[in-house]
Amino acid sequence: MLCDFTADWPMFPVNVTLWPDLTGGEVIDLFGRLHGGLNTHRKKQLLDRFQLDPTKKCKTYSKGNRQKVALVAAFSCDAELYLLDEPTSGLNPLMETMFQEYVARVKKAGRTLLLSSHILSEVETLCDRVSIIRQGQIVESGTLSRLRHLTRVTVKVEAEKSASGLEHLPGVHDVSQDGFKYRFSVDSHAISEAMKALLGAGIKSLTVEPPSLEELFIRHYGDVR
Secondary structure (H helix, E strand, O other): OOOOOOOOOOEEOOOOOOOOOOEHHHHHHHHHHHHOOOOHHHHHHHHHHOOOOOOOEHHHOOHHHHHHHHHHHHHOOOOOEEEEEOOOOOOOHHHHHHHHHHHHHHHHOOOEEEEEOOOHHHHHHHOOEEEEEEOOEEEEEEEHHHHHHHOOEEEEEEEOOOOOOHHHOOOEEEEEEEOOEEEEEEOHHHHHHHHHHHHHHOEEEEEEEOOOHHHHHHHHHOOOO
């Protein structure tokens, strides 16, 4: 298996490869022993919640069940740091919910999790701090609330009359218009000027959407071909 429990932290790999002739339970127990022991009560609870049959040989497992073996092995151990690389790959939505539940328990217990994932909605749900890595270098790092100030918000507005000149304001991008309904993105430093232009047109309804992690990610990777 590509999972190293010999250090003081469980490491969850993106591609889980198991010994084909061992059962899932044997693999979990083996890595528990290498780690220095596991919580047997928690292991049983995890097996039940993840609906994993530990008596089956690993060669019979689907990709999702191999992921479950690694998750049960990791969360059955008490550690200060958990390293998780694409941990929900192959899991169905119900099992993803179970995973998020156990991440919340680990965080509540004061432990640290380092999650590597391309599922950005998962990162937004689970993580307190985010680092974006490009070409081996960290290009942004911080709390989600801080990072959201570094990119644009999306504004949807219905005005009473034409908001002339909106598309020419510095910091305003991608203006689309349908009658007196407008949608555009705006840099954080230009929000005040955009609002002044809209007030002059008479605002009937206004929706401001905070930037998503996907938008911040595309900001750094969008020019890659």
